[in-house]
Amino acid sequence: MNDGGKSSGHPSRPKRADARRNEKTLLDAAASVFVESGVDAPVRDIAAKAGVGMGTIYRHFPTRADLIIAVYRHQVEACAEAGPALLESSASPYAALKSWIDLFVDFLVTKHGLAGVLRSDNAGFDALHAYFLDRLVPVCAQLLEAAADAGEIRSDLKAIELMRGVGNLCIGADTDPRYEPRRLVEVLIAGLRRPH
Amino acid sequence: MNDGGKSSGHPSRPKRADARRNEKTLLDAAASVFVESGVDAPVRDIAAKAGVGMGTIYRHFPTRADLIIAVYRHQVEACAEAGPALLESSASPYAALKSWIDLFVDFLVTKHGLAGVLRSDNAGFDALHAYFLDRLVPVCAQLLEAAADAGEIRSDLKAIELMRGVGNLCIGADTDPRYEPRRLVEVLIAGLRRPH
Amino acid sequence: MNDGGKSSGHPSRPKRADARRNEKTLLDAAASVFVESGVDAPVRDIAAKAGVGMGTIYRHFPTRADLIIAVYRHQVEACAEAGPALLESSASPYAALKSWIDLFVDFLVTKHGLAGVLRSDNAGFDALHAYFLDRLVPVCAQLLEAAADAGEIRSDLKAIELMRGVGNLCIGADTDPRYEPRRLVEVLIAGLRRPH
Amino acid sequence: MNDGGKSSGHPSRPKRADARRNEKTLLDAAASVFVESGVDAPVRDIAAKAGVGMGTIYRHFPTRADLIIAVYRHQVEACAEAGPALLESSASPYAALKSWIDLFVDFLVTKHGLAGVLRSDNAGFDALHAYFLDRLVPVCAQLLEAAADAGEIRSDLKAIELMRGVGNLCIGADTDPRYEPRRLVEVLIAGLRRPH
DNA sequence: TATGAATGAGACTTCATTCAT
DNA sequence: CATGAATGAAGTCTCATTCAT
Numbered sequence: 001m002n003d004g005g006k007s008s009g010h011p012s013r014p015k016r017a018d019a020r021r022n023e024k025t026l027l028d029a030a031a032s033v034f035v036e037s038g039v040d041a042p043v044r045d046i047a048a049k050a051g052v053g054m055g056t057i058y059r060h061f062p063t064r065a066d067l068i069i070a071v072y073r074h075q076v077e078a079c080a081e082a083g084p085a086l087l088e089s090s091a092s093p094y095a096a097l098k099s100w101i102d103l104f105v106d107f108l109v110t111k112h113g114l115a116g117v118l119r120s121d122n123a124g125f126d127a128l129h130a131y132f133l134d135r136l137v138p139v140c141a142q143l144l145e146a147a148a149d150a151g152e153i154r155s156d157l158k159a160i161e162l163m164r165g166v167g168n169l170c171i172g173a174d175t176d177p178r179y180e181p182r183r184l185v186e187v188l189i190a191g192l193r194r195p196h
Numbered sequence: 197m198n199d200g201g202k203s204s205g206h207p208s209r210p211k212r213a214d215a216r217r218n219e220k221t222l223l224d225a226a227a228s229v230f231v232e233s234g235v236d237a238p239v240r241d242i243a244a245k246a247g248v249g250m251g252t253i254y255r256h257f258p259t260r261a262d263l264i265i266a267v268y269r270h271q272v273e274a275c276a277e278a279g280p281a282l283l284e285s286s287a288s289p290y291a292a293l294k295s296w297i298d299l300f301v302d303f304l305v306t307k308h309g310l311a312g313v314l315r316s317d318n319a320g321f322d323a324l325h326a327y328f329l330d331r332l333v334p335v336c337a338q339l340l341e342a343a344a345d346a347g348e349i350r351s352d353l354k355a356i357e358l359m360r361g362v363g364n365l366c367i368g369a370d371t372d373p374r375y376e377p378r379r380l381v382e383v384l385i386a387g388l389r390r391p392h
Numbered sequence: 393m394n395d396g397g398k399s400s401g402h403p404s405r406p407k408r409a410d411a412r413r414n415e416k417t418l419l420d421a422a423a424s425v426f427v428e429s430g431v432d433a434p435v436r437d438i439a440a441k442a443g444v445g446m447g448t449i450y451r452h453f454p455t456r457a458d459l460i461i462a463v464y465r466h467q468v469e470a471c472a473e474a475g476p477a478l479l480e481s482s483a484s485p486y487a488a489l490k491s492w493i494d495l496f497v498d499f500l501v502t503k504h505g506l507a508g509v510l511r512s513d514n515a516g517f518d519a520l521h522a523y524f525l526d527r528l529v530p531v532c533a534q535l536l537e538a539a540a541d542a543g544e545i546r547s548d549l550k551a552i553e554l555m556r557g558v559g560n561l562c563i564g565a566d567t568d569p570r571y572e573p574r575r576l577v578e579v580l581i582a583g584l585r586r587p588h
Numbered sequence: 589m590n591d592g593g594k595s596s597g598h599p600s601r602p603k604r605a606d607a608r609r610n611e612k613t614l615l616d617a618a619a620s621v622f623v624e625s626g627v628d629a630p631v632r633d634i635a636a637k638a639g640v641g642m643g644t645i646y647r648h649f650p651t652r653a654d655l656i657i658a659v660y661r662h663q664v665e666a667c668a669e670a671g672p673a674l675l676e677s678s679a680s681p682y683a684a685l686k687s688w689i690d691l692f693v694d695f696l697v698t699k700h701g702l703a704g705v706l707r708s709d710n711a712g713f714d715a716l717h718a719y720f721l722d723r724l725v726p727v728c729a730q731l732l733e734a735a736a737d738a739g740e741i742r743s744d745l746k747a748i749e750l751m752r753g754v755g756n757l758c759i760g761a762d763t764d765p766r767y768e769p770r771r772l773v774e775v776l777i778a779g780l781r782r783p784h
Numbered sequence: 785t786a787t788g789a790a791t792g793a794g795a796c797t798t799c800a801t802t803c804a805t
Numbered sequence: 806c807a808t809g810a811a812t813g814a815a816g817t818c819t820c821a822t823t824c825a826t
Contacts, residue, residue, distance in 0.1 A: 042798085042799060042800085043799075043800065043801085044799075044800090044809090047808095047809090052807075052808080053807055053808035053809055054800090054801085054808080054809065055801095055802090055803085055806090055807060055808055055809070056806085056807055056808075058800095058801075058802085059806075059807080064800085157379065157383060161376075161379060161380060162380075164375060164380070165365055165377075165380035165383070165384075168364045168365050168366075168367050168368065168377075168380075169361055169364050169365065170364075171364050171367060172364070179360060180357075181364075183353070183357060184357060184358075184360070184361040184364075184384070186387075187353060187361070187384055187387035187388060188361075188380070188383055188384050188387055189387070190387035191382075191383035191384055191385070191386035191387030191388075191389075192383060192387075218789085218790085238815075238816055238817085239816080239817070239818085240815095240816075240817090243791095243792095248790070248791080249790055249791040249792055250791085250792070250817090250818085251789090251790060251791055251792070251818090251819080251820085252789075252790055252791075254817095254818070254819080255788095255789065255790075256789095260817095434819085434820060434821085435820080435821065435822085436788090436820075436821090439787095439788090444786075444787080445786055445787035445788055446787080446788065446821090446822085447785090447786060447787055447788070447822095447823085447824085448785085448786055448787075450821095450822075450823085451785075451786080456821085549771070549775060553768075553771060553772060554772075556767060556772070557757055557772040557775070557776075560756045560757050560758075560759050560760065560769075560772075561753055561756050561757065562756075563756050563759060564756070571752060572749075573756075575745070575749060576749060576750075576752070576753035576756075576776070578779075579745060579753070579776055579779035579780060580753075580772070580775055580776050580779055581779070582779035583774075583775035583776055583777070583778035583779030583780075584775060584779075606804080606805080606810080607809095607810065607811095610810080610811085630794080630795060630796085631795075631796070631797085632794095632795075632796090640811070640812080641811055641812040641813055642796090642797085642812085642813070643797090643798085643799085643810090643811060643812060643813070644810075644811055644812075646796095646797070646798080647809095647810065647811075648810095652796095
């Protein structure tokens with residue numbers, strides 16, 4: 001994981017520490033600017049925020065999609081890891097589901113504009129979408145299945161649908177302070193309960 | 197093309213006759229282009245779709261907001277009028293609410309991108325938003341109240357919240373064929389049912 | 393270019409009274425708008441000021457140059473006629489020259505932007521320029537010659553030069569209240585006095 | 589212009605020289621195009637003349653005013669510096685004044701359209717106007733005062749007025765070969781001579 | 785003949801992206 | 806490798822001018 005004093009001629013060389021640090025800086029800057037100006041923010045703004053030249057952005061993330069994907073990968077990872085933990089520590093699978101959804105909502109709402117991208121169907125965003133779902137849907141599915149198995153909720157709604165719905169409900173929450181998605185998400189989750 | 201009942205033998209193009217319905221044409225074209233490209237679609241595209249010059253757009257709708265507002269006013273009117281009728285013809289207030297929401301969803305989903313604008317808080321869109329809500333929220337509120345009075349649903353969710361939620365759930369339904377908002381809306385509406 | 397009512401085989405037909413009145417209205421409106429917005433003012437503005445459609449402007453003055461020329465012809469006529477009268481009523485030819493130049497300056501300064509056009513070399517303005525000079529230069533030349541003959545001024549400056557100079561000195565007087573062209577014109581005229 | 593400490597090893601320095609050369613090119617091109625088409629010339633034309641993209645214009649001069657100001661600053665500087673030198677090397681203050689005015693006229697006439705801007709009162713041009721006067725008026729005032737002190741000329745005309753007058757007399761000299769402002773300026777300066 | 789809606793060229797400005805340094 | 810200057814496509818908006826009624 002380091003190149004010590006080694007120099008040229010290395011096949012398949014791991015990234016240098018400073019390069020990784022640079023990439024981290026870029027992602028933080030991009031996330032921050034996305035929050036302020038949306039995912040269409042000028043590259044120049046992101047570069048400025050990161051304190052690097054625009055060329056550096058392009059070096060690390062050849063296309064805007066790459067950058068956005070990287071930003072989301074970063075965020076998604078943290079969320080995904082929280083899923084199983086909640087299932088273990090909660091009173092019931094349904095409670096765990098609710099808690100995880102809350103986490104998911106917090107995540108989306110806090111990260112300004114993220115929900116908006118989630119719905120995007122722009123070419124090149126498929127990769128983001130795919131990864132996002134690949135990583136999070138299983139977690140959600142696990143929670144959903146556990147609750148269904150416990151007889152707490154209906155079992156005909158797929159995890160991907162639920163996540164999409166929750167994601168959509170979060171759209172615009174950041175720009176409109178009057179909009180409170182949590183209440184609606186609560187209603188949505190309530191709608192999952194097994195009908196008598 | 198047509199002479200609208202007039203049997204005059206004009207050999208030349210009835211250009212001016214078309215122009216009389218130009219505004220309608222413009223609205224239809226704008227709605228259509230909005231569906232395909234969103235409300236930020238180039239004015240030129242809308243003009244091309246309508247078969248008119250760009251200047252014509254600006255003549256009728258000086259600002260983009262004016263155009264969008266006009267497009268929505270057109271759509272909203274039809275939807276709003278359907279509300280009371282449904283309440284009368286349905287088996288129960290809750291059924292009427294469901295039907296109206298279905299109508300609303302159809303409306304949003306069919307008119308691609310409309311849901312996206314509904315959430316916008318851009319300057320100048322306030323007028324659109326205001327009108328939209330002024331016209332539709334009372335209708336929804338009436339249905340909601342009727343259902344609440346009948347004891348069919350909980351009464352702590354405001355019409356504006358519900359509409360916002362339904363609107364959000366419809367975002368992206370047009371561009372992603374895999375996404376079916378109706379199921380989620382159904383779950384949301386189910387979540388309204390009075391808890392036992 | 394413009395030969396009044398003559399066209400395509402018609403014998404020179406005099407204009408109808410109402411047509412002439414209409415043209416007068418147009419010229420007044422154009423002059424007024426030129427004062428406010430300059431000679432590049434939108435045709436629509438002029439039409440609005442005159443209370444007619446834009447097409448009417450174009451009917452009477454096919455090109456912008458035609459309109460401007462007409463406006464100036466109108467103004468120039470009045471100024472030209474004042475020349476000989478002043479020569480007769482003044483104490484000396486030089487005094488008459490000064491008075492006429494004052495008149496000319498008043499005319500230019502009052503009619504906003506007129507001086508600016510006078511210097512223009514745009515195609516189509518040649519006709520205006522030519523007429524303007526044809527009508528005014530002889531008047532100025534008469535005054536100049538009289539003063540030179542009286543030994544009051546040097547005789548090596550042509551009328552056309554002097555008028556051009558005075559015209560130029562008036563440029564911008566309308567838009568910049570701090571600029572007072574009369575003092576400079578006075579110095580210029582003083583510079584004409586026969587050197588001792 | 590070298591980078592001084594060449595051995596210091598600053599690798600991120602060389603671009604500046606190119607950019608500065610570019611700016612010079614831009615100013616020259618703008619001045620040239622202003623001469624041909626006036627200060628309202630399309631940015632595209634200026635960019636084409638300079639052989640650069642339009643964006644380069646905007647990078648260096650965000651607004652048109654900035655560009656014009658820069659063009660004038662460039663020209664004005666050279667003229668201002670010539671003032672004191674002339675006062676020292678001329679036979680009399682009046683002679684120096686005449687020479688400087690000649691220089692000023694040459695400057696204005698050569699740089700087509702410059703005189704036209706001098707009279708502008710458009711918003712944003714205040715800065716240009718202010719700088720222009722700040723830099724040149726004192727020079728002219730110095731010459732004027734010296735001549736007045738020497739009893740060669742009347743002392744009631746301010747430098748700013750004289751410059752404005754000379755500037756105006758130069759308007760159009762470039763586009764109309766028949767117009768020779770120098771003769772008129774000579775008359776104007778002659779008009780300054782102390783009357784007996 | 786008068787009207788003014790429609791047209792569309794043209795000017796402005798912004799940024800994504802490339803590439804010389 | 807990093808930088809940021811340069812490019813130029815794309816979008817907005819304004820009017821001069823035409824022409825159907």
